[in-house]
Amino acid sequence: MQDDSLVEYGARRIIITLTAILCALLEIVDTTIVNVALPEMKGNLGSTLSEVGWVITAYAIGNVIIVPMTSWLSQQFGRRNYFAASIIIFTIFSFLCGNATNIWELVGFRFMQGLGGGALLVTSQTIITESYPVAKRSMAQAIYGLGVIIGPTLGPPLGGYIVDNYSWPFIFYINIPIGIIATILTIQFVKSPKFSEKRKAIDVDWVGIALLAITVGSLQYILEKGQEDDWFDSKTIILFTSTAILGFVLFLWRELTFRYPIVELRVLKNTNLRIGTIMSFVLGFGLYGSTFIVPLYTQTILGWTALESGALMIPAALTTAVMMPIIGKLLTAGVKQQYLVAGGLLLFFVYSFWGYNILTPDTGKDSFFWMLIVRGMGLGMLFIPITSLALSTLKGQEIGQGAAFSGMMRQLGGSFGIAAITTLLANKNASYGADLAAKLDSNSLMVQQRVQGITNSFISKGMTPDVALKSAYQSLQYSVAKQAAVLSYMDIFLYLGILFLICIPFILFVKERKSKEKIDVGDMMH
Structure with a gap:
């Protein structure tokens, strides 16, 4: 229900909208900005790939734990106080992340940063929705929706620029001035709705x-x-x-x-919400998984800089931005959500299969361009339709609970996706490495000729024969390891593609919308 006392006008409304969007972007960009800095963190903090993966995972766990509790916490402490406290927690732990001296210290601070950040996303949406009169809400929500989708893709180029020109702690330090400004603006301009009752500590x-x-x-x-x-x-x-x-x-x-449950599970009796929630999990898996794997591949295998890796994602983000209003119009015109979601899943399959086909130890920049454009189009077709589908047959209070579920499952899907990908990569790498090494028989004429050729090349560069021979074997070992890694990445792309393809038939069996009422876009987008 709209509380008219919260509707703002003129400059005040612009300031509140900008503050909320800034906070939402802070939280979302921070989910993926670390992706391109992982290799540098790994070297700097002396950690393994799976340990450094926890820097992303801990943040996601913090998000997932806090999201379902947000509406209750807003009610307990007042929305403005809770929102301001979340920004302060996020900002303080951003500073501590930049000052971390070992990997587990950084992981702990990222978890706390995630607890502050999860609230920013959910609360900023509610603040925007309530600051606009009903007639103008869809415009505000469209701006918010663009931020939610483009944020994860803007993280890598921004992170890349910072890592190339400064050092990894600065990806956390840039949050500090923004956090301070957002806190001041929140305390000054954001109002809290009047809640009917606060829960006593015993009811929590x-x-x-x-x-x-x-x-x-x-x-x-x-x-x-x-x-x-x-x-x-x-x-x-x-x-x-x-x-x-x-x-x-x-x-x-x-x-x-x-x-008074912290998560209202009974709402999952609704079939559309159940399917939408599963799809949100798959969307998170694909969105965060692919945003994690592409920069990792281009940096570790192709030797690109962090900025080059990040910049690669920009055209795809712009494609998604262009797609969002088009999808909105199609939904308004009565195109079924399940057809759009099925189309988005199909495009994600095409993107994954394309990736599977183009990966080599020296794939060029141009090869990625159209593949990532397809990913951008797929994302545009998935986000709003999945949320809309999940909430299409819910009423009243259930809409908020359903939105919290789909938001939580998207985050969970992302953290599971990254964990599954790092595990699978390490597994595949080991097995492919062993297979390829076994095929390199030192008695084989072909192997001997290859070693001899590399040795002669090193001798011609001024090495002594014994050093040249040793270097030739090292060079061969390096190319085997690189080939094993490429094969592992190819498998990841193939498995992701198959996952999206399997989901298509399930989506097409979803029930029709029961009610003709239009759900407010503000309620849909979470």
């Missing part, structure tokens, strides 16, 4: 909060560390698996029986 679902954190954290640990620790040969992995299963079962029981 503390057990639900703890079980949610334990379940998500344990699951994430299993995904990240399973491959390193030989999965169920490790007692730690078995312990965390048991914790995750038990935590999940207890969480379900708690949320279905407690009077």
